[in-house]
Amino acid sequence: MQTLVIVAKRDTPRAVVLAAEIQQRHPTLTVLADRALAHALNWPRIEDRELAARADAVVVLGGDGTLIYAARLLGGRNVPIIGVNLGSLGFMTEISVEELFSRLDDVLAGNFHVDSRMKLSCRLLRGGKVLIEDEILNDVVINKGALARIADHETSIDGVPITTYKADGVILATPTGSTAYSLSAGGPIVHPSVDCTILSPICSHALTQRSIVVPADRTIRVTLKSETADTYLTLDGQTGHSLQGGDCIEVVRSPNRVGLVRNPHVAFFTILRQKLHWGER
Template identity: 95%
Template sequence: MQTLVIVAKRDTPQAMALAAEIRERYPNLTVLADRALAHALNWPRIEDRELAARAELVVVLGGDGTLIYAARLLGGRDVPILGVNLGSLGFMTEVPVEELFTRLAEVLAGNFHVDSRMKLSCRLMRGGKVLIEDEILNDVVINKGALARIADHETSIDGVPITTYKADGVILATPTGSTAYSLSAGGPIVHPSVDCTILSPICSHALTQRSIVVPADRTIRVTLKSETADTYLTLDGQTGHSLQTGDCIEVVRSPNRVELVRNPRVAFFTILRQKLHWGER
């Protein structure tokens, strides 16, 4: 590995100091920074597309939101991501900051394994045209704004009608996203090595309408049926789009994946125990 890209939580002095230290400790590597960090540290500013093309390892200094940002920056490239937690929960940024340099040395020596995480491809279609196409690590969320009115979400899997959820919204989550918003909506926790899509209504009016775990290769379509002026599509909590009646959101497993460097000392269930406070070790 010759080129390392650092993606840091914005405006975080600790992240800036660590980024500078990484560069100092590894003078033989090309150490690049995301645009905001490069600006803050006065390093060369490189376009996202070039960063993605040159990266051989990405070090994330931040929380889950920063890791999602880094995964989106990489687009379809499967470059290992080492997530170091400077955020609050750090579900995906597994490495504690004290272990940064030990883990980084191991990774640079080739001594590491990755957790290959499934992504979803999402398309927003309006009047037969594709308005938005994106790749998702956590979740696709359709939900409404301020007014407390129920919306109708006509839902099908591989063209077979499932139901019309009368609900505040619908979440389509990956196994990675199963511990995020989907969990708050009553969805199951899914081990990240299982490939599937979790379909969950948000506050459904019908009590039997619960989460459904769908094989990852099935195409799920949600069409907004009710007249509503205040409904949004949110992708990975990062981008928002206003929806109209008749809009159709389609998701299926993406051919691309996200490669997270695994902390050999921490299993998925250890993370659940620690971060969700399920018990002492």
């Protein structure tokens, strides 16, 4: 391992102190920082593309949003991500600050376990043209604004029509994203080692229209039928795009994955119990 990239939640003084300590403890490593952190530390400012190309491992200092940001920064590269929780929930950033240095030592010694997380490839098509193409760790959300009317979402799997959801929106989530917005919309919790896509309407007007768990290799298409103004596509809660009637959102499993460094002694269900307050065993 030569290059460690640190991605930190913005404006977080503790992250700045920890990043400096990581560099101090590992003088033989090249330690680089994301743009905002590099500015705070007075380290060289390096473009995201170069950070992604050079990273052998990534330390995330923040919450789930920061981890999603780091995964997006890496693009298609699958390098181990050590997620250290400086956020509020930290569902994916499960490593505590106290554990950071021992876990980092383990990773540098090649002694670590990685959870390989599925990503979705998402395309927004308008009039047959691809407007947006992106990779997603959590979810693709089609949703209406506060005052917009209920919209029609014509949905198919591998070209086979499923239904037209009359709903506030539709969520397409990965197993990782199953514990995020999808869960709030009534979707199932899916173990991250199961590859699938969870399709969930948001506040569907038909009571039998519930979440569907779809094999990951199937192509799901949602076409916005109504000329509803004020409808948006949100990718991983990070980027938003305005939608028009006729727009088609297409998702399928990405060939790329995200590697989260995990404590092999802490099961996914332990995290559920702790973070979602299900109580002790």
